[in-house]
Amino acid sequence: EAEVAQSPRYKITEKSQAVAFWCDPISGHATLYWYRQILGQGPELLVQFQDESVVDDSQLPKDRFSAERLKGVDSTLKIQPAELGDSAMYLCASSKRKQGIVGNTIYFGEGSWLTVV
Amino acid sequence: LAKTTQPISMDSYEGQEVNITCSHNNIATNDYITWYQQFPSQGPRFIIQGYKTKVTNEVASLFIPADRKSSTLSLPRVSLSDTAVYYCLVGETDSNYQLIWGAGTKLIIKP
Numbered sequence: 001e002a003e004v005a006q007s008p009r010y011k012i013t014e015k016s017q018a019v020a021f022w023c024d025p026i027s028g029h030a031t032l033y034w035y036r037q038i039l040g041q042g043p044e045l046l047v048q049f050q051d052e053s054v055v056d057d058s059q060l061p062k063d064r065f066s067a068e069r070l071k072g073v074d075s076t077l078k079i080q081p082a083e084l085g086d087s088a089m090y091l092c093a094s095s096k097r098k099q100g101i102v103g104n105t106i107y108f109g110e111g112s113w114l115t116v117v
Numbered sequence: 118l119a120k121t122t123q124p125i126s127m128d129s130y131e132g133q134e135v136n137i138t139c140s141h142n143n144i145a146t147n148d149y150i151t152w153y154q155q156f157p158s159q160g161p162r163f164i165i166q167g168y169k170t171k172v173t174n175e176v177a178s179l180f181i182p183a184d185r186k187s188s189t190l191s192l193p194r195v196s197l198s199d200t201a202v203y204y205c206l207v208g209e210t211d212s213n214y215q216l217i218w219g220a221g222t223k224l225i226i227k228p
Contacts, residue, residue, distance in 0.1 A: 004160070040220065041218075041220055042204055042218025042219050042220055042221055043161065043218050044218070045216075089158075091160050091161075093160065102149055102166075103166075105163045105166075106163065106216075107163070108159075108160025108161050108162070109160050110158075110159055110160055111158070111159065111160050113158070
């Protein structure tokens with residue numbers, strides 16, 4: 001079964017440093033999502049791409065977070081500078097269709113754990 | 118705010134049937150109900166999706182009453198490996214899939 005690939009799996013960084021996460025969605029999936037999940041809570045959508053275009057980044061803290069999907073395939077999420085409150089799991093996900101929920105399953109990667117010290 | 122309400126946690130035993138109920142009083146006409154499972158340190162995994170009545174797949178069943186204000190995920194004969202967090206979500210058929218996740222239900226299966 002095809003999977004969403006993410007790296008690194010774990011990252012420890014000092015506050016004020018820059019950190020980046022990479023995601024390779026399932027081949028052929030037009031929609032890519034970045035979520036943030038704090039321990040004990042459900043995932044929170046940060047940004048959603050359809051192909052190379054941003055569809056929704058309303059919850060992305062744009063003063064320090066950026067995301068790109070230049071060729072409409074893989075994607076990078078960057079945090080600069082990192083803050084203590086950014087410690088969380090960052091999940092990448094993808095879905096085949098551009099919109100709609102019926103039968104449009106979202107597939108998640110294993111996540112990237114970030115600890116800011 | 119999440120559009121759903123679930124119990125924070127549940128316990129059961131191996132071999133039992135487990136039913137997790139989700140309340141979604143303000144569900145809209147175009148909303149579908151989707152359940153995900155999440156193990157520690159992993160991303161959520163799709164379990165089942167439905168609109169009304171009953172849906173069954175190889176993993177679970179989903180029961181939705183006529184008023185659609187709640188739904189029940191049924192896991193038959195659970196095992197220790199079913200210990201996980203289960204999320205109930207509602208979303209519009211034509212939206213950009215902007216599901217709002219609650220805290221989910223932490224299910225603990227005991228031997």
